[in-house]
Amino acid sequence: MTHWLTFIAFVALLVSGGEIVISHPRFYWGEVGNVNTRPLFVIPIPASRDTVPTGYGYVMPDQNGWSRYLHFQAAWVVVLAGLVYGIYGLGSGHFRRNLIPARRDWTWHAYRDRMAKYLHRERADRAEKSTYNVLQRTAYLVVILVLFPLIIWTGLAMSPSLTSAFPATAALLGGRQSARTIHFFVTWLLVLFLLVHVTMIALSGFWSRMLAMITGYTRDSEEGQ
Amino acid sequence: MNPISRRKLIYGSVAAAASIGGLAAADRLATRYGLIPPDGGGLYGPGETLTYACQRLMTARTPAREFPRSMISKNPFANEVAPPKEEFKRLQAGEFRDWRLVVDGTVARPMSLSLADLKSMPIQSQVTEVACEEGWSYIAEWIGTPLSGVLREAGVLPQSRYVVYYAIEKGLWESIDMADAMHPHTFLTMGMNDGDLPVPFGGPLRLRVPRQLGYKSLKYLTHITVTDDIKKFGSGKGSADPDYGYSWYAGI
Numbered sequence: 001m002t003h004w005l006t007f008i009a010f011v012a013l014l015v016s017g018g019e020i021v022i023s024h025p026r027f028y029w030g031e032v033g034n035v036n037t038r039p040l041f042v043i044p045i046p047a048s049r050d051t052v053p054t055g056y057g058y059v060m061p062d063q064n065g066w067s068r069y070l071h072f073q074a075a076w077v078v079v080l081a082g083l084v085y086g087i088y089g090l091g092s093g094h095f096r097r098n099l100i101p102a103r104r105d106w107t108w109h110a111y112r113d114r115m116a117k118y119l120h121r122e123r124a125d126r127a128e129k130s131t132y133n134v135l136q137r138t139a140y141l142v143v144i145l146v147l148f149p150l151i152i153w154t155g156l157a158m159s160p161s162l163t164s165a166f167p168a169t170a171a172l173l174g175g176r177q178s179a180r181t182i183h184f185f186v187t188w189l190l191v192l193f194l195l196v197h198v199t200m201i202a203l204s205g206f207w208s209r210m211l212a213m214i215t216g217y218t219r220d221s222e223e224g225q
Numbered sequence: 226m227n228p229i230s231r232r233k234l235i236y237g238s239v240a241a242a243a244s245i246g247g248l249a250a251a252d253r254l255a256t257r258y259g260l261i262p263p264d265g266g267g268l269y270g271p272g273e274t275l276t277y278a279c280q281r282l283m284t285a286r287t288p289a290r291e292f293p294r295s296m297i298s299k300n301p302f303a304n305e306v307a308p309p310k311e312e313f314k315r316l317q318a319g320e321f322r323d324w325r326l327v328v329d330g331t332v333a334r335p336m337s338l339s340l341a342d343l344k345s346m347p348i349q350s351q352v353t354e355v356a357c358e359e360g361w362s363y364i365a366e367w368i369g370t371p372l373s374g375v376l377r378e379a380g381v382l383p384q385s386r387y388v389v390y391y392a393i394e395k396g397l398w399e400s401i402d403m404a405d406a407m408h409p410h411t412f413l414t415m416g417m418n419d420g421d422l423p424v425p426f427g428g429p430l431r432l433r434v435p436r437q438l439g440y441k442s443l444k445y446l447t448h449i450t451v452t453d454d455i456k457k458f459g460s461g462k463g464s465a466d467p468d469y470g471y472s473w474y475a476g477i
Contacts, residue, residue, distance in 0.1 A: 024360040031292070032354065034302035034361035049359060051304060065470020066269075068358065072477065073272025160356050161280050161436045161476025165287040176354065176362055 002081040002088075003213070009081070010190070012074035017187060019067035022060055023048045027184060031175030040181060075155060082148060098131050099141055105134040124204075129218055143193050147186055154183035259386065259402065263455045263463030264473040277474045281404060284476070289410040289435035292352045297418060298363035301355075303425035306394075306444065313393055313445065321429040326413070330389070330451035333380030340429055343413055346370040351410055353435035355442065358471070365426075367433050368416030373407045376451065384453040387463070390432055391448040399443045399464045400455060400473070401434060410435050413446070438475035440466065 025043040026033070033039065035052055046056035048063065089095045104110070114135045124133070132140065156162050157170040157179035173179045201209045212218050255261050260278035264270070309317070316324050321340055329335040348370055356362040376388070381403075388406040391398045405411055412433040415422055422428035427444030434441040455463050463473035 020360070024357075026361075031296060032298055032362045032364050034298075034357075034363050036300040036302050036363075037298070051302075052359075064358065067470075069269035069272070069470060069472060072276055072472070073269050076272045076275050158356070159477035160290075160354075160438060161284050161287075164289050164436045165284045167290050170290070176356060180360055 002085040005081045006078055006085075009074040009077035010194070012070050013078070014187070014191070016067035016071040016074065019048075019063040020071065021184070023062065023064050024052055025054070026052065027181045028177035029174065029181060030177055031170075033177040075152075078148070079152060086144075099137050099144070101134045101137045105137075110134050111138070139193065139196070143190070147190055147193070151183060151186045151190065154179045154186065158183070262472075262474045263387075263400075263461065264467040273472055273474065276472075276477065280474070280476050281402075284436070285404040286408070287436075289351065289353050289408075292354065292364050294352055294366065296364050297352060297366055301363040301365055301426070302361065303423070304357065304439070305425045309424070309445075310394065316393075317424070324429050324447075326430060326446060327448045328375060328379045328451075329449075331382040331385045331453050332376070332451050333382060334378070336375075336379050338375070340415060343370055343375075343415060343430070346374055349412070350416075351412065351433075351435065353410065353433070355435075355439045357439040358475070366418050367412055367414045367435075368419075368422075369412035369414035369433065371409055372411045372413055372432065372449075373409065375413060375449075376406060379451070381451055382453075385451045386453050387451075387455045389450045389452055389455070389458050390443055390446060391450075392443050392445045393447045394445065396465065397443065397445075398459070399432075399441055399466075400458065401437070401441065405434055405436065405476075408436065436476055438477070440471065441475045 021043070022045065025045050025047055026035070026039040027041055027043075028037060029040045042054075045054070046058045046060050047054050048060040050059045089099075101110075111134060114133050118135070153169065154173060157173055158176060163170045163176075170176050170179055173182060208218075252261075255274065255278055258281075260274070260281055262273050262277040265274040265277070324340050326338045326343065327336070328338065348368060350366055350368045352364060352366045354362050354364045372388070385403060387400045387402055389398060389400040401411070410433075414427070414431045414433045415429060417423065417426055417428075422431060427442070427446075430446045431444045432442060432446050452458070455461065459465060460468055462468065466475075467473055
């Protein structure tokens with residue numbers, strides 16, 4: 001339930017976030033940045049505002065209005081779904097059982113070993129059918145404990161009202177423009193995770209995974225990947 | 226084996242009923258304590274309402290972020306709006322001596338103030354950042370008098386809930402709630418970085434609302450109306466922004 005809500009909201013955030021970037025496809029480091037200051041980097045696309053010098057003689061259609069409304073509403077969906085998931089995950093022992101790697105796997109060897117299995121496209125062993133292996137556990141934990149908190153933090157650090165109450169949210173990141181730049185890069189890391197995640201599901205059989213997600217059961221005859 | 230047991234079904238129904246009841250109660254409380262923004266209806270209403278309610282509960286009185294003078298942007302970006310029309314040019318030719326700020330609505334003493342009148346009020350300065358919804362920003366020193374002082378002089382009536390403000394150009398208007406209107410950093414700004422406020426930056430008079438995005442800091446201010454009923458203005462959503470898709474509350 002929280003998974004699919006987050007997925008829908010993530011797609012909405014990605015599309016609307018992209019539209020917002022198009023209105024000013026320049027990125028900066030520090031507190032301030034505008035067309036009169038030197039950018040950290042520029043995305044070589046036309047902008048949706050004629051005040052941004054892009055080198056193109058063309059201004060994209062301005063879609064910022066609905067994009068901003070959608071972006072903030074979808075952000076609320078992610079935050080609320082994340083809260084429900086977090087409370088459930090802690091309470092039910094899901095994190096402890098399925099996400100924190102087992103003690104014996106806290107070695108580079110365990111990671112290299114599992115990666116080799118993927119590269120040789122070996123079948124998952126029986127133990128992995130009902131839970132996650134060390135690579136999956138680490139990837140999910142990084143997304144849950146690092147990337148999502150970071151994207152929410154950097155988003156909030158761009159709120160002029162919230163930073164009035166908690167100036168450190170922006171200051172600790174190096175300033176408002178640094179927060180915006182980090183927000184942009186964390187988005188790409190989340191997209192990267194999504195691509196790998198979907199690829200793995202496709203490799204292990206899309207419909208059998210969907211069935212398992214919805215019912216909570218795996219067929220015994222099923223061949224794991 | 227039935228994956229959905231009867232017990233789960235009962236728990237689920239009870240939880241759903243409780244949520245609906247909870248939402249109804251929350252809605253009533255939110256209306257009573259002014260936690261619903263004028264654009265709190267429609268497709269994006271829930272997100273806007275959550276944001277605004279949280280901000281009003283947490284940041285109604287927090288001071289705007291201020292910066293050291295050394296951080297003032299050397300080359301700020303004015304983001305000029307459409308070229309000024311006849312009336313503005315006429316006033317500009319007279320060095321804005323005839324510029325007027327009208328204060329009316331639910332106030333005991335409606336007023337019409339010249340820039341000289343405003344300059345005779347307590348003058349303060351703030352070094353704050355202008356952050357545009359597009360993503361760019363700059364820091365400047367803003368010199369002016371807090372809006373709250375003018376509103377106190379005009380005698381805001383107790384039923385007042387919003388301050389609506391207009392630019393000299395027809396159709397350019399905004400509004401803020403009383404928390405932001407009475408906030409000590411909400412300035413009637415006449416100066417910038419030790420000089421008069423330049424025309425491209427909104428001179429001779431701009432309302433600075435530093436705890437919200439740049440579009441709430443309306444340039445070329447001529448008229449302020451205090452009101453108890455925001456629905457009477459425009460399409461009832463607090464400004465023209467929601468009609469173009471932009472949030473009325475831009476503190477995010």
